[in-house]
Amino acid sequence: MTKGVKGRNYQLSIIGRYLVLIVIGLIFVFPLLFMVMSSLKPNMQLLRDSGSLRAFLPVGDISFNNYIDAFKRVPIARFMFNSVFVTIITLVFGLFINSLAGFAFAVLRWPGKNIILALLVATLIIPFETIAIPLLLIVNELPWIGAQGFKIGWLDTYHVQIIPFIADAFGIFLFTQFFKDLPKELVEASRIDGASWFQIYTRVFVPISGPVFATAAILKFLGMYNQFLWPLMTSQSESYRPVMVGVQYFFQLNVAWGEIMAYLSMITIPVLVFYLWLQRAFIESIAASGVKG
Template identity: 55%
Template sequence: MSAKSSPAVARRVPVYALRVVLALFFAFPVVFMLVSSLKPDEQIFGDLGSPRAFLPVGSLSLENYAAVFDRVPAIRFLLNSLGISAITIVLGILVNSLAAFALSRMRWPGRKLLLTVIIATLIVPFETFALPLVWWVNELPWLEVNGFSVTLTEGWLDTYRVQVLPFVANAFSIFLFHQYFQSIPKELDEAALIDGAGWFGIYRRIVLPLSGPAIATVAILTFLPAWNSYLWPLMVVQDEELRPVMVGIQYFFQLNVSWGQVMAYASMITVPVLALFLAFQRSFINSIASSGVKG
C-alpha cells in the first residue's frame, strides 16, 4: 500500500464503521423477529434483556410456523396478497407511465398545471378520504358474467377489485416516471415522428424500454403499500377468503396470544418484501439518483 493511499483508507474507516453500526441497528428488529419465531414463548421472554434474544440458541424448532397454518388460513392470505400486489403493480406501471409520458413528452396546454395538481395530492393522507372512498366504491357499478348472461351489479365491497383498482393511479409513481422520462433525449421522439411512428409507438418502443430503473422502482413502491395494506381491507372486505396477509395478524390477538406464532407469521410476510428489494436494489438506487438530478 502506498503512502498516499494510507490517509485515504484511514479517512474511510470511520465511515465504514458508522455504516456497519447503522446496518446492525436497523437489522436488530428483523434478526429478533426471525430468531424469536424459532423459540417457545417462555424462552422469548426469558432471553429478553440479554444478547441471547438475538441469537439462535436454546430450544429451537419450527413448531411456531406449523401452528400458524393451524390458526389462520395463511396460504390463502399469502396468495391473495401476491395476486393483489402483482395486478396492482402491472396496472400501476401501465397507467402511471402512460400518464407520465403524456405529461413529459407531449405538448398540450395545461399539462404543467395538471402535474402540479397531481403532485399536490401527495400531501393528502389516505385516512382523510378513506371513508368517502368506501361510500364511492359501494355505489360503483360492475358487470357480472354468469355463464352466457351479463348483469349490472352495484357495489364493490367484498371483492378483489376493491383492493386493486382504487390504488392503480399513484401520484408519486407518475412523478417518478415523469422525472425519468425527462432525462431521455427528446431528439429520439423527433426522429421517430419523422419515421412515421405515433406517440404510442414512441412510448412502447423507445421510452419504456429505456426506463428499466424507473419501472423497477415503481414496482417496489407499488408492491410495498399493496402488500402492507391493513386499514383498507379491514374496512371493505369481510369475507375471509378475500383477505390479505396483513389482516391475518389480528387473528393472533383474538384468544390466547402466542408471541412465537406472531413472530413466525410476521417473518413469513416480511421475507417477500426483503426479497423483492434485494432483487431490485440496484435499479431502485439508480432510478432515485437519476430522478433527483434532473428537475
C-alpha cells in the same frame, strides 16, 4: 476505479469499503434478525431476551412450534395468495397507466399539465383514512359485470381491492421526474424519424427505463402488500382477506409474540423474493441502457 495496478493501497481501500458496508449493514439488519430469531423462541423467552443481545441469537429453547401454531391460527396460504394476487394485478396495470401518464407529463406539452401535476402531487398528502369512508360509499354504488352477471356494489371481491389503487399520484410523479432526466435528443431524434408519441413511449422510453420501472414496481408492491384498512372494510368474508389483516389475528388478550414473529417472517418472504428478482432485472436493464446511452 479504473482497471490498473492493484496495489496495496487499492486492496486496503477495498477492505475499508467492505467494512463500512458491513457496519452500516448491521444497523439495518437487526430488526430482521430480531424477528427471525424471535420466531423460533417460546413467548416468555422471547420477551425476556428482547432486552439483551440474546435477542439476535438462536439460543435457548429453539423450535418451529410458532410456525406450526401460526398455521393453525390463520389461513396463511389463502391470505398470501390473496395479497400476492391483488398486488401483482394492481402492479401490472399500475405500471402501464402511471408510466404512460408520466410520459405525458414529462415529455409532451399540453395545456394544464403543470397545474394538474402540482395538484396530483399534493394529493399524496391526503391520508387514506380521510377518504376511506367516501370511497366506501362510492364503490358500494358502482356496477360490475362478472361471473354472476350484473351487480351493483363492489364489496367482497378482488376488484374492489385492485381498481381504486391502479393509478397513483406517487407512481405518476416518479415516472414524470425520471422521464424528464432522459436526454431530450432521444425524443427529437425519434420525431424526426417519424415515430408517433406512443411509439416513442414504447420503443424508446420503456426499454431504457428499467431501473425506474423496477423502483416503481417494488414501491407499489410494498404499498399494496401492506394494505390493511381498505381490505378490512371491503372484504367481509375471510376468503378475500390479505396478509396484513391476518396480523390482527394474533393480538388476543395475551399477545402471541412468537407466533407474530413467525407469521411476519413468512409474509416477508414474497416481498424479498420480488425485490431480489427485480434487482436482477435492474442490472440487466442497466447493461442494456449502457449500450444505448
